[in-house]
Amino acid sequence: xxxxxxxxxxxxxxxxxxxxxxxxxxxxxxxxxxxxxxxxxxxxxxxxxxxxxx
Numbered sequence: 077x078x079x080x081x082x083x084x085x086x087x088x089x090x091x092x093x094x095x096x097x098x099x100x101x102x103x104x105x106x107x108x109x110x111x112x113x114x115x116x117x118x119x120x121x122x123x124x125x126x127x128x129x130x
Contacts, residue, residue, distance in 0.1 A: 078120055079109075082096055082097070082108075085122070089123070091126060106122045
């Protein structure tokens with residue numbers, strides 16, 4: 077299963093990272109995992125959901 081960083085999602089979807097974070101907080105649109113250093117990682121389902129909205 078592929079994992080994506082927020083910058084990967086930004087490049088693939090054309091949605092700015094700041095907007096992705098806001099949508100995550102306001103609408104629970106995405107559900108990223110966190111690394112041990114608290115960095116968000118997104119899965120295939122998150123990417124599909126973002127592409128459907130964008």
